[in-house]
Amino acid sequence: MTRTPQEVFADHGRRLGTGDLDHIAGNYTEDTVLITPRGAFHGHDGVRQVIGRLLADLADADWQLTPGFAGDVLLLRWNAATTEHEVTDGVDTFVFRDGLISAQTVHYTLNHRTA
Structure with a gap:
């Protein structure tokens, strides 16, 4: 049985928490494309x-996620903060x-936190 987008996304979050990039990649198709400003x-x-x-920029971050699912598509708005960045x-x-x-866009602006 195929997992729902919600199940995949929940598993993706668990895998991100491990920091293991090979394990994380297992939730993506072989022909996946990730589009970023770079x-x-x-x-x-x-x-x-x-x-x-992303994980290097935001190591040990506190995350706030606002997901919005529509069929096989998810729009995820998020904030994250570390001791040095946000x-x-x-x-x-x-x-x-x-x-x-099968596809993901990624956009964020990394800022230094002010005291």
Whole structure:
């Protein structure tokens, strides 16, 4: 049985928490595409690059997520904060296919936190 987008997204969150990029990539199709302001990244190598940078930028962050599902598409608005950095404008879009993530857009502005 194929997982719902909600189930995939919940599992994605658990996998992100491990920091294991290979484990995270397992929730994406082989032909996935991730589009960021830095360009398009393809396949599991692309997942490792994009998600690896996100996790490095926001190591041990506190996250606030606002998901909005419509069929096989998710619009995710998010904020995150670490002791040194914060993001207040995070927006991702996910497209799901056959129980996996087949496409994702990622956009956020990393700011230094002020005291």
